[in-house]
Amino acid sequence: MYGLIGKMRSVPGKREELLQILFEVTTALPGCLNYVIARDPGDTTALWITEVWTDAASHKTSLALPEVQAAITKAKPCIAGFEFQIETEPVGGFGLPAAK
Amino acid sequence: MYGLIGKMRSVPGKREELLQILFEVTTALPGCLNYVIARDPGDTTALWITEVWTDAASHKTSLALPEVQAAITKAKPCIAGFEFQIETEPVGGFGLPAAK
Numbered sequence: 001m002y003g004l005i006g007k008m009r010s011v012p013g014k015r016e017e018l019l020q021i022l023f024e025v026t027t028a029l030p031g032c033l034n035y036v037i038a039r040d041p042g043d044t045t046a047l048w049i050t051e052v053w054t055d056a057a058s059h060k061t062s063l064a065l066p067e068v069q070a071a072i073t074k075a076k077p078c079i080a081g082f083e084f085q086i087e088t089e090p091v092g093g094f095g096l097p098a099a100k
Numbered sequence: 101m102y103g104l105i106g107k108m109r110s111v112p113g114k115r116e117e118l119l120q121i122l123f124e125v126t127t128a129l130p131g132c133l134n135y136v137i138a139r140d141p142g143d144t145t146a147l148w149i150t151e152v153w154t155d156a157a158s159h160k161t162s163l164a165l166p167e168v169q170a171a172i173t174k175a176k177p178c179i180a181g182f183e184f185q186i187e188t189e190p191v192g193g194f195g196l197p198a199a200k
Contacts, residue, residue, distance in 0.1 A: 034195035038188035088138035095134035
């Protein structure tokens with residue numbers, strides 16, 4: 001499996017709008033096992049996104065999907081930047097459809 | 101919902117053992133919606149744990165469960181430390197049983 005943990009920063013006052021755009025596109029994308037969008041309770045412009053994909057290729061492919069491209073275009077004016085992004089290698093756990 | 105993103109560091113050579121202990125205790129704990137255990141691909145002693153709970157109380161309560169206490173005791177000799185831990189406020193996404 002392939003994972004991502006990232007912190008996204010919105011333009012001030014635009015976090016809820018950004019969250020809604022992310023939320024709408026986060027459906028059953030091919031290869032996506034888990035995609036959690038969270039507010040940072042201590043920072044009104046920060047969102048944390050944690051993702052699990054079957055593999056890195058399915059994540060990369062998803063970025064080219066028309067609905068994802070449309071969401072990126074829509075989200076851009078709300079995004080101030082990306083502060084933290086790491087790749088992980090999820091092994092399993094609870095709530096993953098593919099957990100061993 | 102209540103979330104945690106944390107980086108745990110194992111004693112050198114003990115990451116797989118630690119991972120296995122965490123993995124075994126990560127079943128349907130009350131209030132746990134998602135618990136993903138991941139290796140850090142760039143650091144042989146690091147694990148990333150991302151958690152989603154119905155609320156902070158259910159996370160706190162879980163720490164007192166006999167099986168969780170037993171796992172903590174078993175894991176302690178494998179743990180070198182905790183490097184990063186943040187609380188989040190998950191809103192939804194894909195793969196959460198309670199996503200709106």
